[in-house]
Amino acid sequence: MAAPLVLVVLAAVTVRAALYRSSFAAFIAERVEVASPLNAWKRVVEGLALLDLGVSPYSGAIFHETPLIIYLFHFLIEYAELVFMITDVLTAVALYLAIQDYNKVVFKKQKLLIELDKYAPDVAELIRTPMEMHYIPLKVALVYLLNPYTVMSCVAKSTCAISNTVIAFFILATIRGSAFLSAVFLALATYQSLYPITLFAPALLYLLQRQFIPIKPKSKSFWLFTMQYAALYLCSLVVIICLSFFLLNSWDFIPSVYGFILSVPDLTPNIGLFWYFFAEMFEHFSLFFVCVFQINVFFYTIPLAVKLKEHPVFFMFVQLAIISIFKSYPTVGDVALYMAFLPVWSHLYRFLRNIFILSCMLIACSLLFPVLWHLWIFAGSANSNFYYAITLTFNIGQILLISDYFYAFLRREYYLTHGLHLTRQDGTEAMLVLK
Amino acid sequence: MPCVSNVLFAQCTRCSWGSGPARCPDACNLLGKGPVPCKACGEPRLIEDQAEQFFKSGHTNNWAVLVCTSRFWFNYRHVANTLSVYRSVKRLGIPDSHIVLMLADDMACNPRNPKPATVFSHKNMELNVYGDDVEVDYRSYEVTVENFLRVLTGRIPPSTPRSKRLLSDDRSNILIYMTGHGGNGFLKFQDSEEITNVELADAFEQMWQKRRYNELLFIIDTCQGASMYERFYSPNIIALASSQVGEDSLSHQPDLGIGVHLMDRYTFYMLEFLEEVHPASQTNMNDLFQVCPKSLCVSTPGHRTDLFQRDPQNVLITDFFGSVRKVEITTETISLDRNLAGFESELPKDVLATEPLKYADQLPVAQIIHQKPKPKDWHPPGGFILGLWALIIMVFFKTYGIKHMKHIF
Numbered sequence: 001m002a003a004p005l006v007l008v009v010l011a012a013v014t015v016r017a018a019l020y021r022s023s024f025a026a027f028i029a030e031r032v033e034v035a036s037p038l039n040a041w042k043r044v045v046e047g048l049a050l051l052d053l054g055v056s057p058y059s060g061a062i063f064h065e066t067p068l069i070i071y072l073f074h075f076l077i078e079y080a081e082l083v084f085m086i087t088d089v090l091t092a093v094a095l096y097l098a099i100q101d102y103n104k105v106v107f108k109k110q111k112l113l114i115e116l117d118k119y120a121p122d123v124a125e126l127i128r129t130p131m132e133m134h135y136i137p138l139k140v141a142l143v144y145l146l147n148p149y150t151v152m153s154c155v156a157k158s159t160c161a162i163s164n165t166v167i168a169f170f171i172l173a174t175i176r177g178s179a180f181l182s183a184v185f186l187a188l189a190t191y192q193s194l195y196p197i198t199l200f201a202p203a204l205l206y207l208l209q210r211q212f213i214p215i216k217p218k219s220k221s222f223w224l225f226t227m228q229y230a231a232l233y234l235c236s237l238v239v240i241i242c243l244s245f246f247l248l249n250s251w252d253f254i255p256s257v258y259g260f261i262l263s264v265p266d267l268t269p270n271i272g273l274f275w276y277f278f279a280e281m282f283e284h285f286s287l288f289f290v291c292v293f294q295i296n297v298f299f300y301t302i303p304l305a306v307k308l309k310e311h312p313v314f315f316m317f318v319q320l321a322i323i324s325i326f327k328s329y330p331t332v333g334d335v336a337l338y339m340a341f342l343p344v345w346s347h348l349y350r351f352l353r354n355i356f357i358l359s360c361m362l363i364a365c366s367l368l369f370p371v372l373w374h375l376w377i378f379a380g381s382a383n384s385n386f387y388y389a390i391t392l393t394f395n396i397g398q399i400l401l402i403s404d405y406f407y408a409f410l411r412r413e414y415y416l417t418h419g420l421h422l423t424r425q426d427g428t429e430a431m432l433v434l435k
Numbered sequence: 436m437p438c439v440s441n442v443l444f445a446q447c448t449r450c451s452w453g454s455g456p457a458r459c460p461d462a463c464n465l466l467g468k469g470p471v472p473c474k475a476c477g478e479p480r481l482i483e484d485q486a487e488q489f490f491k492s493g494h495t496n497n498w499a500v501l502v503c504t505s506r507f508w509f510n511y512r513h514v515a516n517t518l519s520v521y522r523s524v525k526r527l528g529i530p531d532s533h534i535v536l537m538l539a540d541d542m543a544c545n546p547r548n549p550k551p552a553t554v555f556s557h558k559n560m561e562l563n564v565y566g567d568d569v570e571v572d573y574r575s576y577e578v579t580v581e582n583f584l585r586v587l588t589g590r591i592p593p594s595t596p597r598s599k600r601l602l603s604d605d606r607s608n609i610l611i612y613m614t615g616h617g618g619n620g621f622l623k624f625q626d627s628e629e630i631t632n633v634e635l636a637d638a639f640e641q642m643w644q645k646r647r648y649n650e651l652l653f654i655i656d657t658c659q660g661a662s663m664y665e666r667f668y669s670p671n672i673i674a675l676a677s678s679q680v681g682e683d684s685l686s687h688q689p690d691l692g693i694g695v696h697l698m699d700r701y702t703f704y705m706l707e708f709l710e711e712v713h714p715a716s717q718t719n720m721n722d723l724f725q726v727c728p729k730s731l732c733v734s735t736p737g738h739r740t741d742l743f744q745r746d747p748q749n750v751l752i753t754d755f756f757g758s759v760r761k762v763e764i765t766t767e768t769i770s771l772d773r774n775l776a777g778f779e780s781e782l783p784k785d786v787l788a789t790e791p792l793k794y795a796d797q798l799p800v801a802q803i804i805h806q807k808p809k810p811k812d813w814h815p816p817g818g819f820i821l822g823l824w825a826l827i828i829m830v831f832f833k834t835y836g837i838k839h840m841k842h843i844f
Contacts, residue, residue, distance in 0.1 A: 052813050070817050181830070239826065243822050243823060
């Protein structure tokens, strides 16, 4: 499998290099869908320039990157393009290895359940075979690397790519089973942008499952492991934050990075839901609504954990998607990350109900974003409502996509245990409905 | 016989009785009675005393600040109110140079005006208060609270033309007329901002302290207008309002040809009253207070005279509404003070300029060129780098076991 992966990587690198040299690079770099105030390359350059002039980069409201990014780019700023290409490749490789391991896990679990006779007799067509699962890791790497969203994100040199790399490594470490590395990478991911903290739950569930610890509140080993993992995570987070303090000898970065993420002061339009709402809200209510919107990101963790405790990797996927949709400054780079996982659930295709409409919706919206932006900002014949409508449609498409996959996944699980041909009590055919 | 002129009590120079301006019912020598003896000491008064008293009268010039604060076509009546008062005031003698007219909207040239270039104040279009001699000083969006207060207090940018300034002094009697939409304690300007009664009172106090008025007549025709003069605390102010707090001032009559109400009741009856006044009228303030009883106005007009030092009975309408020049005809000669000192001005000696500075001396070019500091390159502190790499190495070894150490070293 290495050879096709290398080919894919080469193709991706070529595409990116070609785009870097073309005139599209400047155009893509300033698109608001790709570069948000949190991860725009212009701001990184600005922050480093301020640092060279002797001023703290967090003193204005321009720079919202973490100190580790400052450190990384202080030495690598001339090779920025190379750095971003390498991060994309690293992400793809990490996802490839992670999904390879995950497939093994899935297959082992399936074998166990078949031997334990947990499956209904007529579900032969739903059972997954190693044959069909063979190319999934390559597809994942392919989808990630050649996804137009990722390519645009890389060409724009948005630090979202670095964030994605850290999350990919976290997923790799979790699936490999190493609690320590997983905690370290999760701490790094949380440090980089605040929202991956919600990935703590699926990672914990996965590691518990891997060590065969049952998830019961009364079980002592459950609490022991949870405490261990939480302690590892929190300690590494604290260590990283304290280390960042020593870079500039100030705690300025905390309000600039985390305060900025949480309080959403910058209302530049992006593909998210925050900007329009807060642009027209009275000052009086903005605190309340900021809290409501932020809670929306973290809110789904517990219900999903209850529902999906047997399937933590799917939970991780849904959680990643929720972060990308509801975070305060989403970009297409975040969307690309969870879309890379879609080949893993390709066996759910027969249960997806709206996939055609949703894919059309997403493609159409992605194409309309620059059009309506042009009409609004440059031609003046549209206004912000048009752009917001497309944002809304795009986000609705994403949410429906995730809920469609969620429904399909649960439906398949139900069929596996209850058989494919469901009948009601009187013998007629039954339909499965997600309540 | 009642005196028909405005001769004041002459201050008797011998016993200095009769200080202050007061109305004299019988010290009039226009009727040929001859010099009247001083009431206190009985000595006949000199013509010089009377002439001196002439120069000690209350005010020497009149100003008017007429403000309409509402815009939009349906507030036609406020513009008509202000223009009616403007017309009366001009007819009674105050020139345009002494009138600051602020109209927040243009009704005469409003596209909805069926009779363009006219503003009528009486139904059946009897009285056009607009004409080609109306000089509007502040128009349309220039009528703001800020501009109004700046006009009153005199804090105007130096580029403001004279027609937009209130150049009053401490011998000016000022008439301030305001109309528009108001409430309890405020008056609305342009549908977007308000002036409160406190601000207005403070502005008048500033005027008093800067000696910008001698006496002030404040008339306001809005809903709950009495609230606007509640807070005045400066002396020499008479205030009139068209309605009390809690009452609305009502408009007079709509004109079906134009389609809007033409005037407000209070100003309508005030205008009728003023039409009877001519420059030599003796009508006084008490008549103005009664100009609009409740039966005609529906609201209860109010007034406030506690800050005023003279008796309103003795205050003539033309003291405020007109610019009456007091003219006394006498056949006797009056000699002014002989002891006026000559004004000698000494010009300061010119300071001769030394030879002019050369350009190069004024601008130290050499210093400027070398002034740019070299940009310091920032390096991350050593402690940080050490800490970071130590952590990375620790994580590496923790994950992959210590046994790999020997492969490195």
